[in-house]
Amino acid sequence: MPVHDDTSIRSEFLPVGRPMLGDEERDEMLDTLKSDWLSKGPKTKLFEEQFKEYVNSAYAVSVSSCTAGLHVALRSAGVKEGDEVITTPMTFVATCNAILYCGARPVLVDIYPDDLNICVEKIKSKITARTKAIIPVHFAGHPCEMDGIMDIAKEHGLIVIEDAAHAIGSEYRGKKIGSIGDMTVFSFYATKNITTGDGGMISTNNEEYAVKAGIFSFHGLSSDAWQRYAPQSKGVYETVELGYKYNMTDIQASIGIHQLKKVDRFIDIRQKYAHIYDEELSGIPCISITKMKQYVKHSRHIYPIVLDIDKLKISRNDFIEAMKKENIGCSVHFMAIHKHKYYREEIKIDSSDLSTASYVSDRVLSLPLYPKMTEKDVYDVIKAVNKLIRIYNK
Numbered sequence: 001m002p003v004h005d006d007t008s009i010r011s012e013f014l015p016v017g018r019p020m021l022g023d024e025e026r027d028e029m030l031d032t033l034k035s036d037w038l039s040k041g042p043k044t045k046l047f048e049e050q051f052k053e054y055v056n057s058a059y060a061v062s063v064s065s066c067t068a069g070l071h072v073a074l075r076s077a078g079v080k081e082g083d084e085v086i087t088t089p090m091t092f093v094a095t096c097n098a099i100l101y102c103g104a105r106p107v108l109v110d111i112y113p114d115d116l117n118i119c120v121e122k123i124k125s126k127i128t129a130r131t132k133a134i135i136p137v138h139f140a141g142h143p144c145e146m147d148g149i150m151d152i153a154k155e156h157g158l159i160v161i162e163d164a165a166h167a168i169g170s171e172y173r174g175k176k177i178g179s180i181g182d183m184t185v186f187s188f189y190a191t192k193n194i195t196t197g198d199g200g201m202i203s204t205n206n207e208e209y210a211v212k213a214g215i216f217s218f219h220g221l222s223s224d225a226w227q228r229y230a231p232q233s234k235g236v237y238e239t240v241e242l243g244y245k246y247n248m249t250d251i252q253a254s255i256g257i258h259q260l261k262k263v264d265r266f267i268d269i270r271q272k273y274a275h276i277y278d279e280e281l282s283g284i285p286c287i288s289i290t291k292m293k294q295y296v297k298h299s300r301h302i303y304p305i306v307l308d309i310d311k312l313k314i315s316r317n318d319f320i321e322a323m324k325k326e327n328i329g330c331s332v333h334f335m336a337i338h339k340h341k342y343y344r345e346e347i348k349i350d351s352s353d354l355s356t357a358s359y360v361s362d363r364v365l366s367l368p369l370y371p372k373m374t375e376k377d378v379y380d381v382i383k384a385v386n387k388l389i390r391i392y393n394k
């Protein structure tokens, strides 16, 4: 499709992300509302069964969000006060908040400039006697270097909990994300690749972690409500841990069951649009795009670009404002963790040796990318980016 005249502006605002829901989700939800079971019950169980099959893991434990899932996974791994957990600064604040909920300290390792994922070579120098776990975050859906990460973890006796909020459907060297680390946590927030409104899932191949995750996500009880009220149940269960009220509901699972059936189709569309962005944006000055490894499947949750603001007469934030005037929504994934006020002032997080993340944090922005977009929308975005770069190039 040709990128035609410069001056025209889209007539309708294009948001940066939107969910894609259909009649199947609506009908299933209505069916749940008519039933007698609204909270965690048969539909949540079914969603968990489907999910573990999809990611090729032995167990799947549903939770109320990815944030809750990360907290539960860290507790299940035994992370406690005084421990250290290694992760990336290029993530949503929830990753590090979950570490703090356990009384542990996040330790940040810089990222690769190519895919913006945690730099494996730099992990080792941050390991101390207090290090308990590593949380790799598959940024934008591009898998981290899991072979290197698993090797380091094995050598040092660390637990690997993957933050796969962006990475449902992604694969690393032929293996589904969700089947590799000790535990993997997914998000079904409204703008993620699939949604349940809010929700999350922990996948694992370790029975002990699966049992613990079930306990921590439901009040620390030795069995959850669905089992307690089941006909064959004796109905007596005790608190064995200080757990949380972090379960998914059957209302959420009703949506998830059908979203999961559509995830591969959604990813196909995302990949097609990302390919158009790659082709059309790679020739534009002052912009860099991420590079994809040959041996991964990339779920393309977000499409980040990095602006060379030193060669532009405009800051990243002003560029986003200018895009809004073109009727196109953009957002920032992410402001690096060490740049947040709370992490600077209260946590006094160690921000040394994070030069790539610091650079990217001030320059990165995400363009709209989701299956509800049309191909014309994609070309409208490219046209607007082209126009602004031409106007603001020094």
Ligand SMILES: *Cc1c(COP(=O)(O)O)cnc(C)c1O
Pocket (backbone or CB within 6 Å): 065, 066, 067, 068, 091, 092, 094, 095, 137, 163, 165, 166, 186, 187, 188, 189, 199, 200
């Ligand atoms: C969205 C997101 C989360 C949190 O997911 P919720 O389901 O909203 O709790 C965690 N990590 C990353 C990288 C995310 O993008």
